[in-house]
Amino acid sequence: MRNWYDTLESNAIKPDGIFWWGFYRNAYLEQFLNALLRYVSQGRIEPETIKSTWEKTERIKEYIHQGTYLIILDGLEQMQKSASWDEFGTMIHRECTELLHYFADVPKGLCLITSRYSLKDLDEWLERSYKNLPLIDLSIPDSLLTLRSRGVKGSDEDMTEVINRYKGHALSLTSVAGYLNRYYDGDIKQAPEVEFILSDKDRFKDVNKLLRKYAEKMSEPERVFLQIFSLFRQEVTENDFTGVFRHEMEDTKFNDVLANMSELDFVDMINGLVDWRLISYDKTKGSYATHPLIKGYFESDFDEKDKRLCHKRIYQYFGEYAPEQPETLAEMQPLFEQVYHGCAARLYDEVLYDVHWEKIYRMEEYFIYHKLGAWETDLSLVRTFFPEGDFSQMPLVSEKSHQSWLLNAAGLALLSTGRSEEAEEPLKAAIDLYIEENQIAYASVGYRNLADLQFRTGELESGLESARTALDTAEKAKTDQYIVNSKAFLAWILHLLGKGEEAEKEFREADELEGKISGYRLYSGYGILYADFFLSIKRIDEAFELAKQNLEICQRNNLLNDISRCHRCLGAIERIRGNPNEAEAHLQNALEIARKVGMPDLEIEALLESCRLHLDMGRHKDATRDANEVLKICARTGFKLYEPEAEIVLGKAYLALNDIEQAENFAPSAYEKAADMNYRWQEGDAAHLLGEICLTSGDKVKAREWLKKAVACRSEISDPEVKQSEAMLKSL
Structure with a gap:
């Protein structure tokens, strides 16, 4: 970092800003993105008005491109997959991966990251724009300076012997300094006899040896305090001390030693732990935090029953001040903490209904994503009900009807956030459970969600089968609203496959049945599908009315x-x-x-x-920009359905710009993709475009072949644009 800064100074360049974020204190994706976007935009954007984490990521990239920034991400391992996940060290959130890739590519600025895990997502950039600098060992001079500045006494020889045993590990040296000052007047000879022997990945095991020595020397109130402290996901405040640490807990006397302390002794204890460097205090926020290695040790050194009861008290505590009807994500934060701690206390059924369903979803209002658009947050909440957040396992609620609901919610949230590969398994598991429990109406919803996934990923024939099954199960359940929704969705997939007459029949029947149920025409997303159908066959007035x-x-x-x-x-x-x-x-x-x-x-x-x-x-460059953005989103989400249309746009734009080579790159690809998924409307459009390209390049023979294919396809599906293809073919 010093070299980078000196280079700027020698060229009379000043960084446009320095941004620091500590993930030990705040490991929430949206709050991190909000803070970074607010900083780099210099307040010109209010991040909370943008619900999409991907849009925030893109806006951050735009602003960073305009300046030279030093961005420090401290404790990034909080956002990485641990050993319990499939890929150790990869980012949990793809938005973080995207930002890391961008930071590695952007020619200006510097991103400094501290993490206990390797940055697997940056392997391709290693030794190019990304350097991996291990910081396990402080140098002997720096270690000596650290110990002496913290009041440790003794000879350089004795200190060097301890430094070598601890491998110059910074956290261990600062904490041992506090330990020695507290108990031995800073005498280095009293440092615990612990030998560090393991690699970076297993460093916590070495540190745990040292923390175990500390715990043996601690008073009981200190140990209990740190054990409770380790359960909090966010920074701890003095209000939390009153509401949790010193509050009576149901069915346990675990924290009586804290509750019975005088206020003065309690404050002295906390100040002592700060001096020891086992916790830290942020004066500006009035809050306390700890290093994840310390948190991890005390959380593991905890009787499971007492741990659950402490989680239960924290769950109750957040519930005491959580608003009944929060209107923003910030106001919902206590409810999110309730979900986490309630599930950690194994109160899955209570948490699902009383907090998640009634307050976060607001029953069938589905407030968190219909009104707040917070799909990512919803996904993380649903994950809490699964063992280790693994959607391939059954959720931990007791009733099968609740298990199936959570599986379906997981699949829908994954689909809605563009994680198509992950969405299929929980959606299918939900359907199987619905059928097993004879919940036929809900099975219809599950099949419809599965069809939604399949058609967006380009599996139109599979989507058609799922949509037909959704309608069959809705009719068996005799649930009119589900019949309406299933008919409309089936009609749309039939339309994409070029089965226009059958599609119109299903749309019309859905529209008529909706009128009987609600007195309205077909509405919401299904009504717009019907309007889109009218648009495609040029019945514009009907589309507008709807x-x-x-x-x-x-x-x-x-x-x-x-x-x-x-x-x-x-x-x-x-x-x-x-x-x-x-x-x-x-x-x-x-x-x-x-x-x-x-x-x-x-x-x-x-x-x-x-x-x-x-x-x-005639804004062809704007068209290519937006079409390329679509392809980028498709690549990220697996939504292959939209790729042919985006490539047709690119082909048309480049043809208009007289860039035949580029047009010839995209149009054949669009045709092949549309034909492979049997997407007839785009198949006809791509064939027509290929005819135009061949005609422009002077190959009338190939132009005629492609236009014949366009006429045949468009005639078969009753596409009004067939007249355009016929006229062009006739001109040849």
Whole structure:
């Protein structure tokens, strides 16, 4: 870091800013991204208004590109997968991986990271723009300086012997200094006889030997205090001391030694632990924290029954001041802590219903993601109910109906955040459990979610099968609303496969049944699918009528996801009607909401419609930018359905820019992908585009072949655009 800074100074360059984040004190992804975005944007953006963690990540990259920053990420192992995960050292959150890759690529600035784990995600950058500097050993001079500055007494020879035994481990040296000052007037000869022999990955085992020696010397109140302290995920405040550490706990006298202390003795004890460097105090925040190695030791050195009862008290404590109806994620934080500590106390059933379902979801309002758009947070909460957060195992609630609900919730959250590969297993497990428990109506929902996953990943035939099964089970359950939803979803997949007559029949029946149930036309996401169907067959007025009704209903009920869909559909309608300004306004609204709620499929669909508008307006570079963004999101999420359309946009844009070589790269790929998934509408569009490209390059023979394919495909699916293909073919 010194070399980097000196280089800037010699060139008369000053860094635009220095950002530090300590993950030991705050290991929440969204709070980290909010703080970094607020800093690099210099307050021009209010991060809480952006719900998508990916959008925040992209905005951070944009601002960092504009300046020269020193970014310090301390304790990053809190955001890495530990040995219990499949890939030790990889980032838990893909947004962090994306930022690390960007920091490694960006030519300006410096990112300094401290972590006890290797940064596996940066292996490709090793020795290029990423250097791995082990910091296990402080040098002998630095170690001597550390010990003497902290009041340790003795000869250099005696100190060097201890330093070598502890391998110059900084945390161990600072803590042993506190230990010696506390008990032996700083005499180095009284340092615990512990030998460090293990590698970085197993360093905690060496440190535990030293902490065990400390624990033997500690008073009982100190040990109990540190054991309770180790259970908190966030910084600890003085209010927590009163509400948890010294509060009566049900069915245990574990903390009586703290409750019975005088206030003066309790404060003296805490100050002593700060001096010992076993905990640290942040004066600006008025809060306490500890190193994860210390936290890990005292959390493990804890009777399991007492540990659960302490978690139970923390769960009750957060519940005492959690608001009944929080309106923001910040206000929900005590509820999130309740979920964590309640599950750690094995109160899974109570936590699921009383906290997660009633207060975070607000029953069937699904507040956390429908109103707050916090899919990532929802995913992390659902994970808490699974053994070690593993969605391949059964959730730990007692009733099978609750297990199936959590499995389905996990699959839906994974799908909605673009983790398509991970979503399939819990969705299928939920369906199996629904069927086993004869919950046929819920099985219909599960099959519909599975169909949603399959069609977005390009498995249209599998999606069709799941959608048909969803309808069959809904009809067996005689649940009208589920029949409506299943019919509409089935109709959409039939449409994509080019089965127009069957699709129109299912849409019409769903629309009629919805009218009998609610008095409305088909609405929400299913209504927009119907409007999109009308758009594709050029029944514009019917599409407008339906989309307009949907927007009114969705705005009245604050259904953010569907409001985005409505604006996107209305944007398409206004584009076709020749009203580009109105179209652009709708599409900007659609994209803004899509990014706020953090659903990549909504963002993709809004971007693709923006691409069509750009092409119509002759803004070909804007079209290529948005289409490339779509392909980037598809690569990240596995949503292959959208790739052919994005590549068709690129082919059209490059053709208009007279870049035939680039157009010829994208159009054949679009055709092959569409044909492989039997996506007939894009298959016809790609064949027509290939005909245009061949005609432009002077190959009339190939142009005729492609246009014949376009006419055949578009005729078969009753695509109104067939007339365009027929006219071009006739001209040859």
